[in-house]
Amino acid sequence: MKFLIKKALCLLCVLCGSTCCFSLDREAFAIKNYDLNLQIDPEQHRLGARGKITLENETSTPQRLAVLQISSSLDWRAIRAGDKMLQFVTQTYTSDIDHTGSLSEAIVTLPQEVAPHATIDLNLAYEGVILLDATRLTRIGTPEDFAKNSDWDRIDEDFTAVRGAGYVAWYPIATESANLSEGDSLFEVLARWKSREARSRSHLEVALTGFRVGADENGKIPAADEPQVFFNGVRCAFQGNDNPRPLVFDCSAQSRRLDAPTLVIAKYRVLEKPGIELRYLKEHEALTAMADAAQQTAPLITEWFGPPRERAKIAELPYPDAAPFESGLVLLTPLKGRDSNFAGLTMAHQLTHASFLSFRPWIEEGLAHFAQAVYLEQLKGRQAALDYMGLHRTALTKVEPVATALASQPDENRSLVNTIDEQLYRSKAMCVWWMLRDMIGDAALKKAIASYKPEQDKDPAYMPHLIAAQTQRDLSWFFDDWLYHDRGLPEFKVDSAYAAATPTKSFMLTISLENSGTAGAEVPVAIKFAGGEVTKRIEMRAKSKATFRVETPGAPQEIRVNDGSIPESYVSDNTYKVEPAHM
Ligand SMILES: [Zn+2]
Numbered sequence: 076m077k078f079l080i081k082k083a084l085c086l087l088c089v090l091c092g093s094t095c096c097f098s099l100d101r102e103a104f105a106i107k108n109y110d111l112n113l114q115i116d117p118e119q120h121r122l123g124a125r126g127k128i129t130l131e132n133e134t135s136t137p138q139r140l141a142v143l144q145i146s147s148s149l150d151w152r153a154i155r156a157g158d159k160m161l162q163f164v165t166q167t168y169t170s171d172i173d174h175t176g177s178l179s180e181a182i183v184t185l186p187q188e189v190a191p192h193a194t195i196d197l198n199l200a201y202e203g204v205i206l207l208d209a210t211r212l213t214r215i216g217t218p219e220d221f222a223k224n225s226d227w228d229r230i231d232e233d234f235t236a237v238r239g240a241g242y243v244a245w246y247p248i249a250t251e252s253a254n255l256s257e258g259d260s261l262f263e264v265l266a267r268w269k270s271r272e273a274r275s276r277s278h279l280e281v282a283l284t285g286f287r288v289g290a291d292e293n294g295k296i297p298a299a300d301e302p303q304v305f306f307n308g309v310r311c312a313f314q315g316n317d318n319p320r321p322l323v324f325d326c327s328a329q330s331r332r333l334d335a336p337t338l339v340i341a342k343y344r345v346l347e348k349p350g351i352e353l354r355y356l357k358e359h360e361a362l363t364a365m366a367d368a369a370q371q372t373a374p375l376i377t378e379w380f381g382p383p384r385e386r387a388k389i390a391e392l393p394y395p396d397a398a399p400f401e402s403g404l405v406l407l408t409p410l411k412g413r414d415s416n417f418a419g420l421t422m423a424h425q426l427t428h429a430s431f432l433s434f435r436p437w438i439e440e441g442l443a444h445f446a447q448a449v450y451l452e453q454l455k456g457r458q459a460a461l462d463y464m465g466l467h468r469t470a471l472t473k474v475e476p477v478a479t480a481l482a483s484q485p486d487e488n489r490s491l492v493n494t495i496d497e498q499l500y501r502s503k504a505m506c507v508w509w510m511l512r513d514m515i516g517d518a519a520l521k522k523a524i525a526s527y528k529p530e531q532d533k534d535p536a537y538m539p540h541l542i543a544a545q546t547q548r549d550l551s552w553f554f555d556d557w558l559y560h561d562r563g564l565p566e567f568k569v570d571s572a573y574a575a576a577t578p579t580k581s582f583m584l585t586i587s588l589e590n591s592g593t594a595g596a597e598v599p600v601a602i603k604f605a606g607g608e609v610t611k612r613i614e615m616r617a618k619s620k621a622t623f624r625v626e627t628p629g630a631p632q633e634i635r636v637n638d639g640s641i642p643e644s645y646v647s648d649n650t651y652k653v654e655p656a657h658m
Pocket residue numbers: 401424428439440443
C-alpha cells in the first residue's frame with residue numbers, strides 16, 4: 076500500500092515536472108473558510124458531508140499539491156475545483172490528532188499551482204460513521220475506562236457530540252502526524268493548526284435524517300422532543316421539518332476561542348434561573364444543587380467581574396465520568412451525582428465567563444479559574460483555595476521540564492500573554508492572577524479588571540498596563556518573568572536564620588532567604604514562635620538572596636517560606652527549624 080502511494084506521488088511529480096524526491100508539505104495550506112452541508116443520521120452513527128472549503132497557501136513557494144485529512148472512520152468521495160473533478164490519492168495516515176489514531180488522507184493534485192498567499196476553492200464530499208473510539212489512547216496503554224471518558228465523542232441515537240481537531244477530524248484538516256507517545260507532539264501539531272485556523276470561518280447546514288423518535292403520524296415532531304443542535308456552544312437556527320424533508324438547522328461561527336469546533340445534538344430540556352441556563356437530559360437532584368450554587372456564587376462573581384452580560388451556560392453530558400469540555404461559552408459536563416462542591420466550582424467558572432469577556436486565553440480562562448479559587452477561599456478559607464490551586468500546580472510542575480525542552484520554540488509563543496497551551500493559560504494563569512492579587516490587593520485588582528475593555532485590547536501589554544495603573548509598585552519585573560516570557564518557576568530556601576533576645580524580652584530573628592529559581596515573586600514567609608505566628612511578604616527576584624529581620628514576641632521556632640500561593644519547582648525544602656542554640 077505504502078509503495079503504491081509512493082509510486083502515485085512520483086507520478087504526480089513527473090506530471091508537475093519536479094523531481095521525485097520531494098517531501099510533502101502537509102501544512103502548506105490553511106483552510107480559511109468552511110461551508111459544509113452535513114447529513115447526520117444519529118441512529119446509524121452516520122455523517123455525510125458535502126461542501127466548499129477555501130485553502131490559502133501559507134508558504135512562500137507555489138503549491139501544486141494539497142493534503143486534506145478527515146477521521147479514518149470517514150471516506151473521501153469526491154474533490155472538485157469548480158466543475159473539474161480532481162485526481163487524488165488516498166491513504167491512511169497515522170496521527171493521534173483523531174480519536175481513531177489515524178486519518179483518511181487525500182493528496183490532491185490542484186488544477187494549477189497556487190501562488191503564495193493565493194487561495195483556491197475546493198468542493199468536496201466525504202462520508203462514514205463516527206463511533207465511540209479511544210484507540211489512540213488505549214494503544215499507548217491508557218486504561219480503557221479512562222480512555223473512553225476522555226475520548227467520549229460519537230454520533231449516537233440518544234446523544235451526539237463531536238469535538239473537532241484534536242478529538243475527531245469530522246471536518247477536513249491538514250497537519251503533520253501527531254504522536255501521543257512523543258512528549259508534546261500532539262500539542263505542537265495542534266498549536267500550529269490552531270494558529271493557521273485562527274481567523275477561519277465556518278458555516279454549517281445540518282440535516283438530521285432518521286430522527287423518527289417522537290414524530291407523530293405526519294412526521295411532525297412535538298416541540299418538547301425536538302432535537303437541538305449546537306455548534307461551538309451556540310444554538311443553530313431551526314430551518315424546518317416538513318415531511319419528507321429531514322430536520323434542518325443552520326449554524327455559523329467564526330473561531331474566536333481556541334477550543335475545537337464542536338457539534339452537539341441532543342433533546343435537551345432547559346432549566347432557566349436568574350443568571351443560568353442549564354440544559355439537562357433527565358431530572359436529577361444535581362439540577363437543584365447547580366441552581367442553588369449559581370444563586371450563592373453570583374454576588375461574589377459580580378463583585379469581581381461585573382454584572383453578567385449573559386446567562387452562564389451548562390449542558391449535560393450523559394456519560395457519568397466523562398471529562399468536562401468547554402465548547403464556546405457552554406460547559407459540557409456530566410451532572411448526575413455531582414455534589415455541591417462541584418456545583419459551586421462550576422458555577423464560579425461559568426458565571427465568570429458570563430460576566431467577563433476577553434479573547435486572550437490567559438485572561439479569559441485564567442480569571443475563570445482564579446474565580447474558582449476565590450470562591451473556595453470565601454467558602455472555606457485561604458488554605459482551601461491554596462489546596463485547590465495546588466492540584467493545578469501538580470500539572471504545572473510536570474509542564475516545566477517540557478517547557479525547557481521546547482526552547483526551540485520562540486519564547487513569545489511560550490509566554491503567558493500569547494500561549495495557547497492549556498496547562499499554561501489555565502493553571503499558570505490562575506496562579507499569576509492570585510499572586511497579583513496578593514501583591515496589590517483585592518480593591519486594586521478589581522479596579523483593573525473593571526477597566527478592561529475587550530475592544531481596546533489590541534496589545535498583549537494592555538492588561539498589564541491596566542494592572543500597573545492601579546498600584547504605586549513597580550511590577551515590570553513580575554510581568555517580565557510571568558507574562559511576557561516563560562522564565563520557569565522560583566525556588567525558595569531559607570539559607571540561615573539567627574535569633575537573638577532583645578532588651579525588651581522579645582526576639583530579633585535575622586533570616587537569609589534565597590531564590591535560586593529563574594522567576595521572581597513576592598513570597599510570604601511565616602515565622603512560628605512560642606505563642607503565635609507572624610507573616611512577612613518578601614519580594615525575591617530570580618536568582619537572588621535577601622536578608623531581613625523580624626521581631627517576634629516569643630522564641631522563634633520555625634520558618635516556612637511560601638504558603639503554597641507561589642508555584643515553585645521544589646517545596647520539600649521550604650521549612651526551616653530555628654535552633655534554640657542560636658538564641
Ligand atoms: Zn472556561
